[in-house]
């Protein structure tokens with residue numbers, strides 16, 4: 295079974311041979327592994343991870359650095375945003391990385407990271423402002439979201455045609471205490487635009503996944519309503535896994551589920567093994583709807599723990 | 614509805630210009646500045662805090678309520694000073710070294726102000742010395758620290774160590790918070806208190822008085 299088949303089976307609640315996996319670390323630690331192993335997709339080539347997160351080289355603040363969360367944005371006023379010269383989604387360069395990843399890894403699940411239109415507006419306006427903008431400047435917020443959505447729709451369409459394995463929408467809408475913005479605001483400002491992207495993927499029979507940090511219990515029904523099939527990262531200290539499986543397990547798979555704060559960085563390799571099996575038993579069973587991943591594990595995580603994590607997934611998780 | 618209730622209601626809805634107007638009106642009616650503060654602005658902020666804790670309102674609602682409180686305070690502050698109204702306590706608050714996240718910290722500031730504390734906000738990326746010197750200079754008895762990154766949390770320990778070195782252990786109380794911070798961590802580094810959200814941060818600060 296290829297990684298891609300394994301991944302799609304898990305997303306569709308059909309037990310694969312073993313749970314597919316990916317993992318994330320603090321960036322300096324990832325860089326260290328990359329330097330040692332010598333491949334940008336070292337998680338796949340060296341550790342046998344099943345997923346590659348690829349992304350369009352497009353940025354609304356100029357340049358081609360695609361990760362809106364890392365972008366340093368100087369633009370602050372709405373006038374500047376309204377007059378921003380927007381990137382051209384028909385520029386073939388936007389798709390260079392996606393193409394490279396798909397060509398190089400035809401048997402791996404290559405999913406498209408896509409920050410939602412809300413997130414792009416937020417990056418430009420900054421989090422501090424955006425929370426109040428939704429009260430103060432709703433029309434301008436919507437107008438900007440409209441423009442960005444239209445561009446991202448072209449990107450999504452093109453990436454789907456190129457053969458991405460899943461569309462992975464990303465937005466942080468919760469913190470440890472629950473949602474950061476109210477459900478009506480999420481319904482008004484975030485989801486309609488995300489739904490337009492989701493519809494494109496669904497039209498191509500490409501599954502849709504969603505990332506939000508934090509305690510996401512109150513978000514899950516809203517996500518299934520726009521066609522989301524899997525959620526990430528479901529940090530176990532903030533989300534009760536068995537409750538999730540009972541309430542949402544028939545509709546949602548998990549991409550994540552593993553701890554990144556306590557056991558994986560601080561536990562013994564034996565405790566890491568137990569934790570992996572625990573998550574597997576609670577979320578992975580009975581239907582196989584689990585793609586293991588960690589949220590960013592900290593830099594000081596011992597190598598033995600990383601190895602225990604991966605070897606347990608590969609060798610000890612049987613359906 | 615009394616003008617004080619109106620202040621509280623409009624503050625909760627985040628109507629800054631209305632709150633400002635109503636505060637002036639209340640003062641014109643001869644209501645004591647301290648009463649306007651306690652039964653108008655603070656009363657409204659308390660309700661917002663309680664609702665925030667219960668997930669009935671969210672970050673944007675707290676931010677606009679706090680903005681309305683500030684609008685009212687602009688009018689009220691000079692009157693309070695003139696009337697000799699003392700804050701219930703002084704808190705030095707900042708986000709620790711290396712960390713630029715301040716939305717949560719600002720909420721804590723606003724709730725503390727809303728509860729009658731004088732808040733000395735030293736901003737983001739604050740070195741231990743900055744916390745300690747400000748506390749010494751302004752004679753504040755509480756230091757509050759925020760960290761949102763696992764990599765910056767250890768800086769909280771640094772502040773506590775420096776504080777102990779300065780002989781202020783037990784005299785200046787420390788409280789910590791932020792997404793990755795836990796009660797366990799507070800115990801481990803010897804902080805005097807931890808709280809998971811802005812509303813309970815107020816109760817915690819009050820417990821130090």
Ligand code: B12
Pocket residue numbers: 363364421422466467468469470474507508590672711712713714715716717718720721757758759760761762763764788789790791792793807808809810811812814
């Ligand atoms: C907004 C945000 C940003 C904004 C910050 C804007 C600003 N002015 O604050 C920007 C974009 C600049 C940013 C940058 C970065 N961020 Co950031 N960011 C977030 C985000 C989305 C929300 C944080 C937030 O404001 N929450 C809402 C507030 C209300 O909650 P809160 O802060 O927890 O505060 C509450 C309580 O904790 C408590 N509290 C807070 N402080 C205090 C203090 C005391 C004394 C007390 C008692 C209580 C208390 O009360 C508050 C109200 O109830 C989180 C993800 C998330 N969903 O949490 C990531 C997150 C915190 N960021 C993260 C990271 C890694 C970064 C970056 C390194 C870049 C990156 N790759 O994303 C940089 C680092 C910059 C730096 N050096 O600090 C990570 C941290 C991971 C980790 N394990 O450490 C998170 C979790 C996202 C992630 N998964 O990657 N970020």
